[in-house]
Amino acid sequence: MSQADVKGRGAVSDVRLPPRGRDQPPQPASRRTTFYGTLFRNELHTTFRRWRTLALLAVLAAVPILVGIAVKIETGDGSSTTGGGGGPAFISQITNNGLFLVFTALAATLPFFLPMSIGVIAGDAIAGEANAGTLRYLLVAPAGRTRLLLTKYATVMTFCLVATLVVAVSALTVGAVLFPLGDLTTISGTQITFAEGLGRALLIALVVAASLTGVAALGLFVSTLTNSGIAAMATTVGLLITVQILDQIPQLHALQPYFFSHYWLSFADLMREPVYWDDLVKNLGLQALYAAVFGSAAWARFLAKDITT
Amino acid sequence: MDQPSATDPDPEGSGDGAGGDAGGDESGDESVIRTRALTKRYRGGQLAVDGLDLTVPAGSVFGFLGPNGSGKTTTIRMLMGLIEPTSGTARVLGRPMPRAARTVLPHVGALIEGPALYGFLSGRDNLVRYDAADPTADPRTRNTRVAAALDRVGLAAAAGKKAKAYSLGMKQRLGLAAALLQPRRLLVLDEPTNGLDPQGMREIRSLVRELASDGTTVFLSSHLLDEIEQVCTHAAVMAQGRLITQGLVADLAAGTRGRLVVTTPDPADAARVLKEQGAGDVVVAEDRVTADPPDGELADITMALVTAGVRVRGFGVERASLEDAFVALTGEGFDVAG
Incomplete structure (x- = not known):
């Protein structure tokens, strides 16, 4: 269809109109909350009851278990491990303190497993409904295009948080079972109490979840481009891998600060004393930029889209 | 409501x-x-x-x-x-x-x-x-x-x-x-x-x-x-x-003319006579011959049939159904893609 002459249609109808006709019966005071809340609750319920969602969460929960067991076996003979890979060198600390398994597991899942699962959920958000034909019934209900898109984004963001917390809680549990817990040493060498360490772990989980907002917005945008849920998921995950590879090519260093994954591992700076904020702030700013750019693109695209499935 | x-x-x-x-x-x-x-x-x-x-x-x-x-x-x-x-x-x-x-x-x-x-x-x-x-x-x-x-x-x-x-x-x-x-x-x-x-x-x-x-x-x-x-x-x-x-x-169906139906043991002869009388779209199905009625007096057709030695069991015009109206309007069968 011609994009140019349909542009702005939904923009007018979905944004400017009051949420209900003036001739509706009086509603309870929480009208605005209900307007978004009802659909959001139902969306959460629908998403988290899908077998696929639960399978993704199960895979994420399994990663810390595997890492924990591997470290336990590796160090069973008394030798110490060294931090491998590109992640922060938390892994060598796990045997001293199980809490480090949380940081290790998040560092291990953030480059791929976490964003991949976000890509699946976000890519499927609109395209999956279009593919099943349920999108047309949601829209004639009428869900409202802006309302539906915001609900979908909020649900994907919730999934980001839940997925990160699943990794963190699984890691904490495995860490507590296999390794000792106690006061811990920061990257800077200072000692903090176990309680403060737990606080840092929670903060890190929140930062990791926030690091995924860019991928979530990108996936949602891709999802508005196609009527095939599988194609949208594959494209999003493909983009994710491509960006990760490009981020490793030294010749592209001028572009790399704009890749959504570039500052992901900056969450390790929360384990410094004092906390080194520069890259953390850059990361969150970059995620906000991606969310704004691709969120707007998804909105413009979805409002102008002819629903033919 | x-x-x-x-x-x-x-x-x-x-x-x-x-x-x-x-x-x-x-x-x-x-x-x-x-x-x-x-x-x-x-x-x-x-x-x-x-x-x-x-x-x-x-x-x-x-x-x-x-x-x-x-x-x-x-x-x-x-x-x-x-x-x-x-x-x-x-x-x-x-x-x-x-x-x-x-x-x-x-x-x-x-x-x-x-x-x-x-x-x-x-x-x-x-x-x-x-x-x-x-x-x-x-x-x-x-x-x-x-x-x-x-x-x-x-x-x-x-x-x-x-x-x-x-x-x-x-x-x-x-x-x-x-x-x-x-x-x-x-x-x-x-x-x-x-x-x-x-x-x-x-x-x-x-x-x-x-x-x-x-x-x-x-x-x-x-x-x-x-x-x-x-x-x-x-x-x-x-x-x-x-x-x-x-x-x-009701108006749509009425707008279409009905079909002339002749029941006869001599369908081939009946079809020939109907064509001679100016009836269009003559269709023979066993002992039933149907056609679009020509303009003019229908009684003239019965006379022509009898004169030609066609034995007639039944003769009449069937009311048009919506389907007939539809075919007449679109010029095609219903399941044909446009």
Whole structure:
């Protein structure tokens, strides 16, 4: 269809109109909350009851278990491990303190497993409904295009948080079972109490979840481009891998600060004393930029889209 | 139920540049659907709907007919705000679509191109989801309304089953139930009896009649002409994106001439005589010979038949059915894609 002459249609109808006709019966005071809340609750319920969602969460929960067991076996003979890979060198600390398994597991899942699962959920958000034909019934209900898109984004963001917390809680549990817990040493060498360490772990989980907002917005945008849920998921995950590879090519260093994954591992700076904020702030700013750019693109695209499935 | 008054000034109409003439003068009339020069050209250049002027009177059961690919579904999607028209205007319940979708659609129940369901949810949860998508639906009465809708389409017993285990007919019923979650002013039903057994078809037809008698306007597309003839008061016929005719079903059928039917043990001779008498489209089927009656006195034909030595068992003109009217209008069989 011609994009140019349909542009702005939904923009007018979905944004400017009051949420209900003036001739509706009086509603309870929480009208605005209900307007978004009802659909959001139902969306959460629908998403988290899908077998696929639960399978993704199960895979994420399994990663810390595997890492924990591997470290336990590796160090069973008394030798110490060294931090491998590109992640922060938390892994060598796990045997001293199980809490480090949380940081290790998040560092291990953030480059791929976490964003991949976000890509699946976000890519499927609109395209999956279009593919099943349920999108047309949601829209004639009428869900409202802006309302539906915001609900979908909020649900994907919730999934980001839940997925990160699943990794963190699984890691904490495995860490507590296999390794000792106690006061811990920061990257800077200072000692903090176990309680403060737990606080840092929670903060890190929140930062990791926030690091995924860019991928979530990108996936949602891709999802508005196609009527095939599988194609949208594959494209999003493909983009994710491509960006990760490009981020490793030294010749592209001028572009790399704009890749959504570039500052992901900056969450390790929360384990410094004092906390080194520069890259953390850059990361969150970059995620906000991606969310704004691709969120707007998804909105413009979805409002102008002819629903033919 | 509450409904947007048709005489309300139209707050959304002010920004309407293209359809300025449709702004206020039509909001007072009795049509539930009204399109003016509604046109849709798809990205590939294919003209799906071409200058459609459709008027669906309030309270009617309106049959929407046309061969596959004639533009019916595109029209329905434009009326429901799913597809943006290339040009022209569409008003539903007196308000412009798709701009007023949010105020209009809560009063419209729709079944478009068959049901679409979440296979991993139960029938009941499918309805709960669609109801939650409607911001005007009261969450406090949701469970009651869902149960009532399931009951109305005969699915109460299967409400807890996962939708993927439903048969085609059950899915169709669940789709209908979604359209009936709230009292509606307009029901748009695209092939509502698809996949149903004869008993189910009869149930749906009586449901449509029941709804219509409550004052709901029903816009029904179907490829079953006898269904339209049994249920509908009005009908419109589309072919190749254009509206060919619209009006009362009785008038449409009456506009077509009946078929001359001769029953005879000598069908070959009878066919020859009928052709000589100027009858068109002569068809021989065993001992029945049918033809379009020629102009002039029919009694002259019986005389010609008898003179030619054709033995006649029966002779008469059969009333035209809607199917005949349809074929006459579209110039093709019903299942031929346009």
